[in-house]
Amino acid sequence: MKMNGKLFSFNVRLALMLVAMCGIFAGCYEKEEIDVPTPTPEEATYIVGGIITDAETGAALAGATVNGTTTGADGTYKFTTSVGLQKITISKAGYKTVVTSVNVEEVAKGSTRVYTVNAALYSSSTPETPKTKTNKYNIEGGVFDNAGKAITLTDGAVVIPGLSVSVSGNTFKSVDSDVNNIEPGVYVAVINVKGYETGYANIVIANAGTVEGEGVNVITSKVQVVLQKIADVSPAKYVIEGNIWNTNGVIIADAAVTISLNSGQNYEVGSKNGYYSLTLPTDVVTPTTIATVKINKTGFYPYACSFLVKLVAAGETSVTSVNATLKSIADKAPEGDDGSIGGSTSADVVGSGETTTTTPEEAKKEEAVIVDHETGEETKVTVEDIISSMQESTGEEVKVEEVAVTEVKTEINIPLVSDIVKGEGSSSTVVQEEDRIVIPEGTKVIYTKANETGGTTTVAVAENISVSRDVITEKSETAVRTYEGTPSGVIFTIPMQVKFESPVTVASNEEPDFCLGVMYYNEVTKAWTIDKVGGKRNYATYVDGKFIGNISHFSKFKFGYENGIDTVSIKPILPATFLEKACYTGSAPQLVTIKGSYKGGSMYVDKTPSMATADALKGMKESTITYITDMLTKMIKADNLGVAPVNAYVDTKFSIDKTISAYRQVTGFNLTKTELIKTYTVKVIKADKTEVDVAVTVKSIMSYDLEVRDELNHSGHGHGTDLNAGGGIIDFE
Incomplete structure (x- = not known):
């Protein structure tokens, strides 16, 4: 009996020791769990990517530049960007440059949103579509007495209604401002200086046309005004003068200038170094005198301008400046993409x-x-x-x-x-x-x-x-x-x-x-x-x-025809596609490359342009149906950077670099695509003046989000691939 009692006592102590040891081990495990750091969610990633092709052959274009990124052999590219409206510039030597924009919207931390921008570039075997400068018109002038001596001007001495004018010495000029844009037309400068009769100058600013290049094309109309002293009043003086240049602002020498009046007088003026001037006899000017300036030069379109000569009082001078920009007959309009x-x-x-x-x-x-x-x-x-x-x-x-x-x-x-x-x-x-x-x-x-x-x-x-x-x-x-x-x-x-x-x-x-x-x-x-x-x-x-x-x-x-492009909807395609892939990280974050594909691009919904046109225009000639089909197709391509939709979404590859936080057990990824749906409509007018709507609907995958599905891994060990051990690539292909 004593032996049994001792045995029982020993077993009880053994059991207590085992319980205590388990408690120690449990305490150690709990302590290890507490030491595992809580990961901070990675910042959201925004990517623009796509494929660039030749608009004529459909072949992928390697070496094209998209916002500093170069396309690969398969024509694809991608780059990271930030939230907001982003300008996208696509270019390649020998091809027309394409510019578009993407509005990058903010997503939750840890997510990746990818915007797809595909483009088909047209060859530029002919010169690039010329850029044109912005025309800016200025007025400058000088004031002299009848002996040719400069007259000093004070603030307010020169007034051009509607414009701000600054003076310095004997000169004046228009002052540029956001609300003081000078446009082609006729302006009158009024000059008042103590001791002199009031002077007037009519300034004609003609439209200069377009000039190739970038930046601003400054056209300055210059005028000289002669004032008569009050004590020495002479008859009114009428001067017509101006400069002649081409659309690039270069002076045109030796142009033929003729000035005629509606009362029958004609004056062969000529020009020297791009400048001409004529002082009209005072007795030929009446309140209804209209002068016509005609300028001719071989190789240029003729220029003509008519205006009313402003009548002034005795002793006053009226100067009308007609500055002419001659357009070369060889000038060409901007070319199309083709x-x-x-x-x-x-x-x-x-x-x-x-x-x-x-x-x-x-x-x-x-x-x-x-x-x-x-x-x-x-x-x-x-x-x-x-x-x-x-x-x-x-x-x-x-x-x-x-x-x-x-x-x-x-x-x-x-x-x-x-x-x-x-x-x-x-x-x-x-x-x-x-x-x-x-x-x-x-x-x-x-x-x-x-x-x-x-x-x-x-x-x-x-x-x-x-x-x-x-x-x-x-x-x-x-x-x-x-x-x-x-x-x-x-x-x-x-x-x-x-x-x-x-x-x-x-x-x-x-x-x-x-x-x-x-x-x-x-x-x-x-x-x-x-x-x-x-x-x-x-x-x-x-x-x-x-x-x-x-x-x-x-x-x-x-x-x-009237046409319309209506956005039907922009919304995610739900439910999201779950890409299953078990993997985990240990004590350090891991940058991985995620590769796969999704159904994307642009596709026609229900009907292609040829089907929609044939249905809507039944009974019309086949040649008309073919032409309207081509017209509608060009309209759709012009709205999609030259890329024509196809009949179904196509496999579109993606490759995304993404950082996964430490101590994460990844089960897979959610792929959510955002779809844009547009309807393109053309109102065709039949010979009897009735209208028929031809409409085509196109849907496109404009972006996709890639979201990690994971949870906290307490042990640092998990199921699937150990990303810290050199996995590096997650490939769903």
């Missing part, structure tokens, strides 16, 4: 007509017509109707005290030739397309555009008109033709006609089964607006083998 080059032409309206001035109120009463070339019907309207149409469709307003009116004595019929690339790749050819610009005899061309000068308006100036074809806009705006007419604000009492070939082949005994709408670009709303005059919509129709469009006023206009 190498097409739009033509440009100039009509010598002032030189072939007679110019007068009148008030806007009187001009509004002038009769005008709108013409239906299909029926020959003319509808009587007034200039006021055209001004109302111009204000509605372009945002242009009449802000002058007097408008200039030039009546065309002989019909003007001039060509406008463009080099247009047909087809793609090796099968492409260059075709010359000749349009005709016609201004009928008897048309009154009314110039209404001038700058507003702080509540004091100015007199409009008559000058030659120019028409340029914009081949770049035609693709994105479902237009058969797009033109820029200058100067803006010009009105035609009989419509200017634009004649051009049908975009589809038409048999000699047939006519197209469609017509084209006439639309203007509104600079205020930044949208295209249907042209209506007197409540009647304007169309370009097919007559005698050509389309004819009527233009009653000037700015940017097109012959084509």
Whole structure:
């Protein structure tokens, strides 16, 4: 019995010792768990990536540069970025540069968001689309007495209504400011100096046109004013002078300059070193004297400008500066992505007509017509109707005290030739397309555009008109033709006609089964607006083998169709795809490369352009359906950096570098894609003027997020790959 008691006592003590030891071990484990640091979530990562291809062959482009990153042999690229609107510039030697932007939105810490930007680049075998400088106009002048001695000016001595003016010594100049932008037009400088009669200087600033290059093209109009002493008053003096240069600001020497008056006088002035000057006899100037300056130089379009000579009192001097920028006949308009080059032409309206001035109120009463070339019907309207149409469709307003009116004595019929690339790749050819610009005899061309000068308006100036074809806009705006007419604000009492070939082949005994709408670009709303005059919509129709469009006023206009790009939705595709992969980290964070693929790119929803066009335009000619299909496809590609959608999402590879915190047990990754859905619509106009909507929906994967699915690993050991042991790459392929 004693032995049994001892044995029992021993067993109890042994059991207690085992319990105590377990407690010690448990305490040690708990202490180790407490020492494991709580990881800080990694910052979110934002990546832009994609593939760059050749727009003509579809081949991947290696060596293209995207924001400093170079594409690989497979045309792919990627780079990290930050939250906010990011400008993306894609370029490669021999190709046209493409610029777009991505709005990078903030995501939770530890997440990775990737934005996909794919682009198809067009070859630049012809010169790059030229960049143009911003024109900036300045006014500078000097004041002298009749002996040629400089007259010192004080602050406020020189006033140009609506502009800020600074003086120094005997010189003055306009002061640039955000609210003091000088535009082409007529300005009057008023000079008051004690002891001298008041002096006036009319300064005509003509539109300088576009100049290739970057930055600012400064055009300075210079004037000299001679003041008469009060004690020595002489007859009024009238001076017309100016400088002549080309669109690059280079002086044009030895141009032929002729100045004529509406009272019949003509003066051969000539020019020297790009400068001309004429002092008119005092007795030929009356309150209604209109002077016309004509400038000609071989190799340049002729320049002409008419204006009212301001009448001044005895002893005063009136100086009108007409600075002319001559455009070279060899100048070309900007080319399209495919190498097409739009033509440009100039009509010598002032030189072939007679110019007068009148008030806007009187001009509004002038009769005008709108013409239906299909029926020959003319509808009587007034200039006021055209001004109302111009204000509605372009945002242009009449802000002058007097408008200039030039009546065309002989019909003007001039060509406008463009080099247009047909087809793609090796099968492409260059075709010359000749349009005709016609201004009928008897048309009154009314110039209404001038700058507003702080509540004091100015007199409009008559000058030659120019028409340029914009081949770049035609693709994105479902237009058969797009033109820029200058100067803006010009009105035609009989419509200017634009004649051009049908975009589809038409048999000699047939006519197209469609017509084209006439639309203007509104600079205020930044949208295209249907042209209506007197409540009647304007169309370009097919007559005698050509389309004819009527233009009653000037700015940017097109012959084509209304179109729309509507964003249906931007939302994540849920549920997210779970990419299962067991792995873990130990006591240190680990940078890993995650590789895989997802279904991405851009794809048509339900119908391709050819299917949608065939369904919507049943019964129309096959050639029309093919042309509208091509027009809609170009519009979609123009909105997608030259990349055409396909019929289904395609496998798109990704490779992302991501840091995983220490002591994490990873089970896999969540891949969430964000989908953008857009609908593209074209309103086709049939020959009977009824409209048919052709619509295509496109969806694109615009970005994706890669989120780590993990949990705290207390032991530093886990399931799957030990990333700290040199795994480094997680490949789902």
